[in-house]
Amino acid sequence: MGVCAGDEGVPIQVDGEAWVQPPGMIRIIHKNRMQMLCRNRALESSLRAWEEKQLVHKQRLLNLAAATAAATGAGVGQHAPLSDEELAILLGFIEASTTLVKYVCIFYP
Numbered sequence: 001m002g003v004c005a006g007d008e009g010v011p012i013q014v015d016g017e018a019w020v021q022p023p024g025m026i027r028i029i030h031k032n033r034m035q036m037l038c039r040n041r042a043l044e045s046s047l048r049a050w051e052e053k054q055l056v057h058k059q060r061l062l063n064l065a066a067a068t069a070a071a072t073g074a075g076v077g078q079h080a081p082l083s084d085e086e087l088a089i090l091l092g093f094i095e096a097s098t099t100l101v102k103y104v105c106i107f108y109p
Contacts, residue, residue, distance in 0.1 A: 061091050 009020035065087060082090065 061094055064094060065090055 007023055009022050012019055012021040065082075068090075069082065
């Protein structure tokens with residue numbers, strides 16, 4: 001499990017054609033056609049709140065990793081600092097562990 005910050009593709013289907021859309025922006029332009037889409041401010045607000053929650057969650061994981069490194073003496077000469085790849089693996093493990101604990105608490109109170 002990785003940090004859910006919009007780095008996965010999204011299944012899309014238009015006129016019967018389906019594909020997995022990689023991360024990015026989708027721009028829809030209407031020209032000489034009946035407009036079928038409309039702006040949903042409640043959805044936009046909900047998406048913004050979700051994005052902010054994901055950023056806060058990611059920052060907490062980074063803070064936890066930094067605190068763990070500080071508590072184990074990393075950077076003081078006892079241990080070598082983690083590489084970017086090792087830090088990504090550690091953050092993934094922390095997130096997976098946190099998710100597992102949440103589900104155990106939900107389903108086995």
